[in-house]
Amino acid sequence: MKGIILAGGAGSRLHPMTVAVSKQLMPVYDKPLIYYPLTTLMLAGIREILIITTPRDQPVFQALLGDGSQWGLKLSFIAQDEPRGLADAYRLGADFVDAGPSALILGDNIFYGDGAGRVFAEAGRSLTAERGAMVFAYRVADPRRYGVVELDVAGRPLSIEEKPAFPRSPWAVTGLYFYDGQAPEIAAGLRPSARGELEITDLNRAYMEQGRLGVERLGRGFAWLDTGTPDSLLDAAAFVRTLEQRQGFKIACPEEVAWHMGWIDAAALQALAESFGAADYGAYLRGVLAAG
Template identity: 40%
Template sequence: MKALVLAGGVGSRLRPLTHTSPKQLLPIANKPVLFYGLESVRDAGIREVGIVIGGASAPAIRAEVGDGSAFGLAVTYLHQHEPRGLAHAVGIARDYLGADDFLMYLGDNFLFGGIGELIERFRTDRPSAQVMLTKVPDPRAFGVAELDGDGHIVGVVEKPREPRSDLAVIGVYVFSQAVHGAIARLTPSWRGELEITDAIARLIADGQPVGATVTSEYWRDTGTVGDILELNQFVLDSISTSVAGEVDAASDLSGAVIVAPGAVVTGSQIIGPVSLGPGAVVRNSRLGPYTSVGAGCTVIDSEIERSIMLPGAQIEGVVRIDHSLIGRDTRVTAADTPRFHRLVLGDHSTVQVG
């Protein structure tokens, strides 16, 4: 079995951050969200991975992932020159996939607990497709599946106005080669895309069995700033203290705190869970819980909590920053009248707050 990881989306809901950095590389607890998916693929025993990339984000993803050897994977890059839908991405990968069964994983998704059950069900039952589902409070924003009494999918509709179930399709699938024939007969949806939900519906209409694996594990599509901050909190809740950098005697660390090699903490209070990346500097500051400070970041005479700082960001003299996502190489300084701040800043910004 091969894997197809889709990493070509533009991340329009995360602009301006995604003007300069792919959404799949936005860090969760100082690790790109794409890396969690690649690790899940590896942990499921799959070694050959095709990564679909496209547009301006392609070079950055290639640079970060490389040949995949750091993950124990053999990576092949497949170019989708314009975003024409998930089924279109499968279509451009057809030569790479050949006649193999394959896992498809959306690179901006996070699923706790792995994908072993999904793959095992597919191998045991041998359907044409096995689809991961989860219950959601408002299914109208998702592809929605309807099941029969045997747990097979008998219908799937993309973003229905009147959903027939609360089971959302969450972006992890296993397909046999039968899906290629279904995709070849698709026409673009009202969005101008070839929808993977339409391909699944075509399999069902052709009498092909489509299985469902319903998970209750934590899952997030990292499509908004709120999703990313919530996921960062979830992941940080699982860390353990590790201090490889320098922490002086005037500093106080409580809770789970990661201080990566080369990071320096002086005269500061850090209340975990907090992750400091390599080379980060924290001086005369207070870091509250659920904060990730990226590599090479600087926090001086400031307070920040429940936030993410991307590599190279600087904060100095700011009384409090909360629930914020600070882009790469961004500089935030204090104005004359300090107060509470909530920020979403693009890369290479300079902002004075007051």
């Protein structure tokens, strides 16, 4: 399975912070924002990842992430010249996906929870001829801000709406989606919405109308954070800081994830730790290595 991180857009809700810097390069406590969706895909066992960004920001992402080989990954990049909606990821990434299964994650979403990697990996494995897509629903206080899925008593989707004025349920569709190889073909047939964008909700609705959309609800043991506003960005940083300082481990550390997944060896982790010099991040990696 391949992964796509959508890290384009103007980040206008974060202006002026994002006038010259991509939203996904902004810090969330001690790491760039893009580390969080990147490690979510890594924990799901995905090693070949396409990062969609803007022409202006692509060189900076490449400077930050390289080709991914330092983490046992294969990263590639493509530029989206203007925002066309989330489902446009499958127009741009059609050759990359190559008619195979894939996971799409939004570059400003953070997922946290015990066993999250197992849950997401199982979602990818659940794709079959009868289930072509899997999305995750999260209960929110104000569903009007999100794509909303209505479920029957068995947890099957009945309707999906984008930012409804009168939501039919409190379940928001999160920014992590698993699709079979038909996603690029279905996305190519979508019409732009009233906003002039190819909506991910319409792609999910197409799978639902085929009877091939699965929905898994993320319960109280999970946190899903959308960092698209100054307040939510600050809340995410406070969340990460609290957990890291309380428990003594880092969230969304690609070096640590790669080490525990067996994608890099001890020598590679040691070299990565030394590359950070006397910084706390390097000291943390040395501690990871010492702990085995």
